[in-house]
Amino acid sequence: MLKVVSLRCEYARNPIGIGVRDPRISWKLQSDARNVSQAAYELEVACDANFNDVVWRTGEVRSTQSVHVELSGLQPEARKRYYYRVRAWDQADQSSGWSETAFWEMGVLEPSAWKAKWIAxxxxxxxxxxxxxxxxxxRTFEVKGAVRQARLYATAHGLYELELNGRRVGDSYFTPGWTSYKHRLQVQTYDVTDRLRSGDNAIGAYLGTGWYSGHLTWNNKPDFYGDRQALFAQLHVTYEDGSEEIVTTDERWTSAGSQILMSEIYHGETYDARLEQAGWSEAGFDDRGWQPVDVIDGAVDILVAQENEPVRRTEEIKPIALIRTPLGETVIDFGQNMVGWVRFTVEGEAGRQVELHHAEVLDRDGNFYTDNIRSAKQTIRYTLGGGRPETYEPRFTFQGFRYVRAVGFAEPIDLSQFTGIVLHSDMEATGSFECSDPLVNQLQRNIExxxxxxxxxxPTDCPQRDERLGWTGDAQMFIRTAAYLRGVAPFFTKWLRDLAADQNAEGGVPFVIPHVxxxxxHSSAAWGDAAVICPWTIYLAYGDKRILEQQYDSMKAWVSxxxxxxxxxxxxxxxxxxGDWLGLDSKPDTYIGATDRDYIATAFYAYSVSLVQKTAAVLGKEEDAAAFAELHARIKGAFTAEFVTPSGRLSVPTQTAQVLGLTFGLLEGAAKERAVAKLMDLLQETKHHLTTGFVGTPYLNxxxxxxxxNDAAYKLLLQQDYPSWxxxxxxxxxTIWEHWDGIKEDGSFWSRDMNSFNHYAYGAIGDWMYRSVAGIDTDESLPxxxxxxxxxxxxxxxxxxxARLETMYGEVRSYWRREExxxxxxxxxxxPNTTATIVLPGATPDTVREGGDRLAQVAGITAMEVDERGVVIQAGSGNYRFTW
Structure with a gap:
């Protein structure tokens, strides 16, 4: 039976407060039959869940499209909810019937609609x-009757946390997120209908420094965007009689200092429970000692609706051990290098102070080690209110850690009173990979x-030291792996808009986005190329043509x-x-590998131009596509003249040089053959170990x-001694380390100041594990x-x-087993609604069976041929089991 399931609007299930003026709809088909494809669909949009007020419909559309369907001609109104449903027909004209109803809700779309003021x-x-x-x-406000609907729109300079009538609003953290604040500031939307009551109500907010005015970078620069935290919020209350009231941030608000004495992303939080003011966000609270707020200047034309998934709690981790170190310190081991914070419960007299210090590793003597986090303090200080068990967790800071040093807690420490709270952008998990080697499986978990x-x-480079910045190079190296693990399209859509906003007038791309x-x-090769590689990768992984449209000017500006x-x-x-950052063939006392930097720069120049050429073709910009094709040919010619000898030898004799020349299609004929041979020679010289750094490693296998x-690639993957994955x-x-030997064989450390133990760049090997080991890839012509x-x-x-991958169409699985x-x-x-080219490696047609049947008898298989890889099958949807 055919069903339409998993309806999405702009990748999300039932989103509210979106800012996309022409939202797109996607759905999946479900069927037990094989070779099922959509022949037609119908989509209806209504203002009510019963579809009595249909405002837009397609009628029956003969099309196989079920992803990113645009609602042409519909002009959604601001702050309005729309309900939609879909039905489909397969190629046998079997109807699915209508799907379950889904909805989306628009946010505030025009700057003129904002009535709120910025307050501090x-x-x-x-x-x-x-x-x-x-x-x-x-502030307090009055609700004058029965409420039909209430929406709270909020943002801040800094970070904010809202409370309404004594309860926290929403499940998002680190709002409004980090964007290029001078150009773009996200607004979050909350459904607070059930939080309001007739009569007096109260709303409150904490304001943290966050990325806006907190300390950033290894220079600990404060106030990068501004020196005052401020709140901007607007509550729309719609009554049952249809009337509406708006409650805003304005001069009627009051302010006081909180019990949070310090909260910094790098440095932690200091909290004094004796200063808590019970009921401060409730209507009956006596705030006569509070001061009036300042109304300050602030832009509203830069406000945009939330674009990516917010940060949420995603997991809780219990400690696995309590350690007494050789230095006599008490350390809690959570068993996993994680990012978030620790929730703990403590009891004692008022004024007693306890502290938590966070670290990734212990040193070789088993002592708590923090040199590698540099100036980041990662310290939680809590002063007890006294007289009761007190449970605490931070608000506006996060730590990267596995180990926590506990200071001031009563002995013996009860591990059940400590819980690690994992926080990250709440992207949908989409991929899984397992194999017969337990170490490789642990590697896969580390990548995740x-x-x-x-x-x-x-996409930060590391989550623990005084950095935590959106390094462009790391992001482009890892994005394809990330797209296997999680649904990262909204995450990168938001980040790429910030990249475009922070691009300079000449098209240069800062090293980090947002640019601080x-x-x-700005504008290092392989780093700035994120402007091109990232949108192209999202297009490949999600079939998202719009991201190419939105980023096209940015992409062109970069190559210009x-x-x-x-x-x-x-x-x-x-x-x-x-260059080839952290390449193992670097000279002493430098982080830059031996591969000539102008070689790398020209190679990436060619690669980015080739991708912009493809992008122009996808967008139907034929003149641009032709111009970029000619430019690419000229770059390739100049590359050959500069770096390839007349006999076909690359003038740069490193692993990374051979890898980039081969992967980016810059070598042909004898030059390509010699590069392959040279790469193998170089691997032999290192006893089959890599010397590549950030630039070469993602492409090596x-x-x-x-x-x-392929045998050499496997050998590299499975090496267990340094340097190897x-x-x-x-x-x-x-987790993945910044350096191959972050911890050396003797237990000493590679470095004190550049030695993150959670640095995902080398996790890009996950892409090869999915694409080559398991063999799941997408066709560039049908992305x-x-x-x-x-x-x-x-x-x-x-x-x-x-391996399994949940795509926009449904689950793809590839499993193989080889017997002795x-x-x-x-x-x-x-x-359903997809097709596949399936290669059975090394097989011959006469030996292959599918469910016991010869291939010619198998439903769902539409064509078969044999080439140097084995048997190649064209198939429709379904579950298949081949043996040979």
């Missing part, structure tokens, strides 16, 4: 000793935890910037570049598998897994692998 604690309230104290703001720790509203470094710190930099317009041989050396696993890593490529490449060292006698089993799941 009075200037003198934070003077001297109270300079770091978190302010509380509040690296994403969870570093995708906290922006000096003006001259490069074109203006070099000694000639086809080479990039000027400016600062990070792909280059090997694509050029006839599994070496950190053998040392107990639970978003509309046509799926299933080509697993078994290799020595693994007996089986199993050479028999192979391959299971494949192809979701």
């Amino acid at each position: 604690a009075p200037k003198d309230a934070n003077a001297d000793a109270d300079a770091e104290r978190v302010p509380m703001l509040r 935890w690296g994403l969870r720790g570093n995708f906290l509203d922006v 470094l000096s003006e001259g710190e 910037y490069i074109r203006a930099q070099g000694d000639n317009e086809y080479l990039w041989n000027t400016g600062f570049h990070f 792909h280059a090997l598998s694509a050029n006839g050396h 599994l070496y950190p696993v053998t040392k107990g890593a639970t 978003g897994y509309k046509h799926i490529l299933i080509y697993p490449r078994p290799g020595e060292g693994l007996n089986w692998a199993d 006698n050479g028999e192979m089993e391959q299971q494949v799941t192809v979701p």
Whole structure:
């Protein structure tokens, strides 16, 4: 039976407060039959859940499209809810019937609709000793009757947490998120209908410094965007009689200092429970000692609706051990390097102070180690109110840690009183990977935890030290892996809009987004290329053409910037570049690998131009596509003249140089053959270990598998000694390290100041594990897994692998097992409304069976051929089990 399920609007289930003026609808088909595709659909939009007031309908549309369907001609009204439903017909004209009803709700769309004012604690309230104290703001208001609907729209300069009638509003954290605050500031929407009561009500807010005015970067710069926290909120109350009342932030609010004496993202939080004011966000509270707020200037034309998934609590972790270190310190081990904070319960006399210090690792003697977090204090200080058990957790700070040093707690410490709270952007989990090697499975878990720790509203480089910035290079290196693990399209859509906003007038891209470094710190090759690689990757993984439309000017501006930099317009041989950052072939006392930086820069120049050319073609910009094709050809010619000898040898003899030349399609004929041979020679010289850094590592195994050396790629994956992906696993890593030998064999550390143990860049190997080991990929001509490529490449060292990916169409699965006698089993799941090319590696048609039947007899298989890879099958949707 055919069903329409999993309705989404702009990737989300039943979103409220969206700012997309022309929202798109997606759905999935469900069927037990094979080779099911959509032949037609109908979509209806109404203002009521019963569809008595239909405002837009398609009628029956003959189309296979079920992802990102635009509602052409519909002009949604601000702050209005719309209900929608879909039905579909398959190729046999079987109808699904109407789906369950879903909805979306628009947010505030025009600056003129904002009636609120920006308010802040009075200037003198934070003077001297109270300079770091978190302010509380509040006001009361009257609800004059039965409420049909209430929506609260809020944002802040800094971070905010709202309370309404004594209860926290929403489940999001670190709101309004981190954007390019001078250009864009997100607004969150909350349904507070059930929170209001007839008569007096009260609303309150805490305001933290956050990224807006808190300390940022290794220079601990405060006030990057401004020096005052401020709140902007607007509550719309719709009564049952249809009338509406608006409650806003204005001069009627009052302010006082809170019990939070300091709260900084890097440094932690200081809390004095003796200063709590019970009932402060309730209507009956006596606020006669509070001061009037200041109404301050603030922009409203930069306000945008929430674009990505907010940060939420996603998991709780209990400690696994209590450690007494050789230095006599009490340390709690949570067993997992995580990001978030610790909730704890403590009891004692008023005024007693307890502290938590956070660290990722212990040193080789087993002592608590914090040198690698540099100036970030990561310290929680709590002063007891006394007389009762007190449970506490922070508000406006997060820590990266596995170990917590507990100071001042009564002995013996009860581990049940401590819980690790995991926080990150709440992206939907989409992928899983398992195989026969337990160490590789742990590596996969480490990659996943690296994403969870570093995708906290922006894709940070590390979550623990005085950095935590949106490094562009790290993001582009990892984005394809991230797209297997989680639904990252909204996350990167938001971040890429900030990238475009922070691009300079010449098209240069800052090293970090949002841009909080000096003006001259921008436009390194492989870092700035995030402007092109990231939107193209989202298009490939989700079939999202709109992100290419929205980012196209930014993409073009980046390659135009490069074109203006070099000694000639086809080479990039000027400016600062990070090069093959942390390459193991670097010279002493430098972080930059041996591969010539102008080689890397020109290679990425060519690669970005090729992607912009493809983007122009997708968008139907034929003149642009032709111009970029010619530019690419000229860059490739200049690259060959500069870096390839007449006999076909690359002039740069490093692993990374060979890898980039091969992966970016810059080498042909003899030059390509020699690069493959040279890469193998270099691997032999290192006894089959990598020397690549940030630039070469993401592409290394792909280059090997694509050029006839899949066995070498497996050997690299499965190496256990330094340097390798599994070496950190053998040392107990639970996340990806910044350095291959962050902890050396003797237990000493690679470095004191550049040694993060949660730094996801090298986790980009996950892309190869999904695409080559398991063999799940998408066809570039039908992206978003509309046509799926299933080509697993078994290799020595693994007996089986199993990967699943929840795509926009449904679950894709690729599983293979190789028995000792050479028999192979391959299971494949192809979701409805998609097709797949399935490669059965090494198979021959006469030996393959599917469910016991010969391939010619199998329903769902539409074509078959044999090539050098094995048997190649064209198939429709369904579950298949092949043996040979």
